[in-house]
Amino acid sequence: MIDVHSHLLPNIDDGSKSLADSLDLARAAVEDGITDALMTPHHMNGRYINHAKDVVDLTAQFQVALQEANIPLNVFPSQEVRINGNLLRAIEHNDILSTDPEGRYILIEFPSDDVPSYTMDLLFKLQQMGKIPVVVHPERNTQFMKKPELLYQIVSSGAYAQVTANSYMGTFGKAVMKFSEDIIDAGLAHVFASDAHHISGRQYQMAAAFEKLGKKSGDQMPVLFEKNAKALMNGNKLVRFEESKIHKKKLFSAY
Numbered sequence: 001m002i003d004v005h006s007h008l009l010p011n012i013d014d015g016s017k018s019l020a021d022s023l024d025l026a027r028a029a030v031e032d033g034i035t036d037a038l039m040t041p042h043h044m045n046g047r048y049i050n051h052a053k054d055v056v057d058l059t060a061q062f063q064v065a066l067q068e069a070n071i072p073l074n075v076f077p078s079q080e081v082r083i084n085g086n087l088l089r090a091i092e093h094n095d096i097l098s099t100d101p102e103g104r105y106i107l108i109e110f111p112s113d114d115v116p117s118y119t120m121d122l123l124f125k126l127q128q129m130g131k132i133p134v135v136v137h138p139e140r141n142t143q144f145m146k147k148p149e150l151l152y153q154i155v156s157s158g159a160y161a162q163v164t165a166n167s168y169m170g171t172f173g174k175a176v177m178k179f180s181e182d183i184i185d186a187g188l189a190h191v192f193a194s195d196a197h198h199i200s201g202r203q204y205q206m207a208a209a210f211e212k213l214g215k216k217s218g219d220q221m222p223v224l225f226e227k228n229a230k231a232l233m234n235g236n237k238l239v240r241f242e243e244s245k246i247h248k249k250k251l252f253s254a255y
């Protein structure tokens with residue numbers, strides 16, 4: 001499996017706190033079946049700045065450490081970028097990493113309780129620059145939960161979305177799990193990722209998530225999700241699904 005979102009680089013954000021922890025996380029990733037992982041530290045989220053060049057250097061160093069520890073995990077530099085008013089300028093200054101060498105896809109994070117009013121305008125401008133936004137874990141955003149039509153609007157205007165495997169497996173509670181399922185059922189998610197931070201807090205559940213997806217949504221869906229993870233890393237076109245709105249009524253009755 002390919003993991004397109006993780007915080008394994010030590011000591012640069014709220015993820016791994018030491019190289020030893022990073023190596024343990026990498027072992028857990030391999031154990032779960034992951035062969036390739038994007039290193040996606042937070043960037044411009046108000047708390048952490050991780051410049052593109054630094055992430056590239058640290059990822060190369062981590063790859064050496066993995067090889068020395070005989071852990072068969074290939075790692076690639078990227079970032080989890082908080083949506084912010086300076087994003088376009090940061091792209092122009094080459095300080096934003098994509099998920100792929102073509103510079104096509106960018107992982108975009110929203111504040112956990114907000115979808116800023118300038119979102120649609122910014123995502124449109126990104127696409128005008130040839131950058132395709134991939135919204136990370138929308139299922140954990142309370143605003144999307146309250147107004148799921150916002151996510152529909154974002155995805156149907158050309159963005160993609162990544163659901164976190166642990167959310168889908170219930171680690172963050174029933175409401176987040178149900179919303180993850182609703183997002184996937186509505187064709188508004190395209191890929192799973194671990195978003196791994198700490199070995200103790202969140203176990204790798206990528207394999208379990210793929211298994212659940214197959215049972216709930218049919219054998220073809222895990223194949224397409226995996227294909228999309230590969231496409232994100234290679235800069236190829238992702239598979240889209242038939243998108244529908246998540247109805248609030250359905251949501252409220254579920255929570």
Ligand SMILES: [Fe+2]
Binds near residue numbers: 006007195
């Ligand atoms: Fe993350």
